[in-house]
Amino acid sequence: MSTENAFGRVSRRVGKLFRAVLLASTLAGILTLAVLLVYVANDAFKPLSADPGWHLTFFLTLVVPTVGVGWWSYRRSYGTLTTGLLGTVMPGIAALYAGGLAALFIDVIPTLVWLSFVIALAVPISVAAALRRTDRDVPFLAKLVLLLGTTIGSLLVIPGFVQELPTVPADWMVLVLTLGVPEALLLGRWLGGRWGQRAGRIAGTAILLGSAAGGVVGMASGLGAIPGVALALFAAVPTGIYVAIVLKERPDRRVGLLLPAVVVAGALTGELLVGALGFAGPESWVDWGFLTSTVQSGADASAVGIYSGVVGTILLMFVVAAIAVPAGVGAAVYLEEYAPDTTLTRIIDVNISNLAGVPSVVYGLLGLGLFVRYGGQPTGTLLVGGATLALLVFPIVIISAREAIRAVPDSARQASYGMGATRWQTVKNVVLPRAFPGILTGTILALSRAIGETAPLLVIGAAQVFGVPDSWNSAIGAMPLQLYVWASTYASPAFYTTVLAAGIVVLLTAMLSMNSIAIYVRNHYEQR
Structure with missing residues (x-):
């Protein structure tokens, strides 16, 4: 059937054909990209090198429960599913960037140098805050000269003085002081504006204690104190705040948090079972040694x-x-x-x-x-x-x-x-x-x-x-x-x-x- 309009002859068949061509080209592009990713992932993770029992165990403990809970969440509402997906993905992405930050402090930026420059920059920031709160009308040019002079002077004097101190805190304590304290203050104030000052103070105290606990756990587990503090501050804290916000402010989406819980429980259960049953996992090239090795050349x-x-x-x-x-x-x-x-x-x-x-x-x-x-x-x-x-x-x-x-x-x-x-x-x-x-x-x-x-x-x-x-x-x-x-x-x-x-x-x-x-x-x- 065709009609006439201001643009000429219109045919519904042509419109349907055009829509089908667009859909086919989109699906072809997605399929091509998916095939490429699967091909690369197969070479990187070698999933077929694992024992059949390994695949069956994780299929029953991880895949089936995750798909079931995900479908159930979707049936309740799309928002419930997105809440669960975000709670599942957030810890992994946050841990990825927390690990990168820890690598900087381990191999690139000495924590003592970091502490010295943080103290040096804290001086002009304090001066700026004092000028903002003062009741006196200080001219703009005078403020600018004072801030520039304070910044330059502190950067020239304080770092050298701090780096020459005979006694300094441990590396992980420096991170707790320079990263944990500001994060606790900022997030505590932010949460205090949402839930009240008492809740904000409790959250700030918990963040500060959690960062210190991350350093202690990192040392005890062999992971390292610096990675422990970084993971606590930039992986555990954001995840915990997200969970708290969902539980307190979004009661209709609380059940979505069951999805990440099922993923974690299924992964741990599967790992325990394959270890107890003696099933060999895949011979993956993406492992801890590949991520932490600095060797870049050679035939091997x-x-x-x-x-x-x-x-x-x-x-x-x-x-x-x-x-x-x-x-x-x-x-x-x-x-x-x-x-x-x-x-x-x-x-x-x-x-x-x-x-x-x-x-x-x-x-x-x-x-x-x-x-x-x-x-x-x-x-x-x-x-x-x-x-x-x-x-x-x-x-x-x-x-x-x-x-x-x-x-x-x-x-x-x-x-x-x-x-x-x-x-x-x-x-x-x-x-x-x-x-x-x-x-x-x-x-x-x-x-x-x-x-x-x-x-x-x-x-x-x-x-x-x-x-x-x-x-x-x-x-x-x-x-x-x-x-x-x-x-x-x-x-x-x-x-x-x-x-x-x-x-x-x-x-x-x-x-x-x-x-x-x-x-x-x-x-x-x-x-x-």
Whole structure:
């Protein structure tokens, strides 16, 4: 059946055919990606190398109960299922990043140096807080000079003084003081605003004691005190707060927490049973030795590891975020809120959009010429690599931040102006808070792209360098570079089907976890 409209002849059959073609192409893309992931995961985890009894045990103790509880949760409501899924995934992702943070304090950043700079930065922060609370009208220029002088003076004096002290706390105690105390204060105050001051104080005390308990348990279990504190602060605490919020504020979704409980109980039960029955598990290449080994070369694939690549990637992301995010968000704020609509502004807009589509190897050449040849920096270092990747994601951060700022309704700005606020006060108190979720989402996605980039690092000379850096001018490696070297320099079937597949799984896990966080942040604030 066909009809006529303003666009010409319309046929329902053509519409149905077009819909079927779109569905088929979507399913073909998803199926192709699924086949590729299964192929890589099979080489990395070797599931078929396990005994049939091992598969049967975990199928009965883990798979069947998880599917059953998941289906039951879905039948109750979609929100119940998402609550359970988030409670299942959150501990794993949080533990992943807590482990990366612990690696930095174990091999890269001495805890005493960290403590000295935390104390040095605490001085100007205290001065700024005192100036904000004072009743005296201090001129802006005087405040700026005082803060700059205090910051520079404390950074020049305090670190050296602290590092020369004859007696200092243990490493894990330093982390409890510098990370546990601020987290306890901030989260305690936040929860106090939701549930009352008494509940906030109890939560803050529990967080502080839990971080100290994590260090003690880490030492007793052989895991290590620093990883124990990191896991307690950045894995156990977020999971515990999430569970507490669900139990207290979402009674209709409480049963969703049964899903992660079933997953944990099923995994532990299956592990106990296969150990008691003597069933051999899969000969996986993604194991603790692969994740913690620093060996990067040699003909024996079983001896190599990805640890230094993971640490290098984390450090690069810190440098990229420190350079690209403030500059990108600042440029977005200026272009959206301050810049006049002139020919120059329109040219800048077009160039930013074009730069977002420039091949990454071009940014590598730009970094090589800008930082190495003209800047005089050595090739392949942490600072050069991070700055080059920052140039790569800089246009993406600007575009995503501008879209988030543009999404703030003009009525909110006009209301702020109507109350007598200045443009800066409006931007600071109205625009940026509302645009923050979108800015955060775009930033995470930009960093996720930077994680997987290889060409810029190849161009700046970091391809054959592996190791844990100890300064800004140390040579840097990254996970994509390790995969490139394993696939080229040590090209052999032993590497293709073993450590290369395992490295791909680790890299994809990091990228997918960051994308998942961005999606969750976006959906969470859209629902609000």
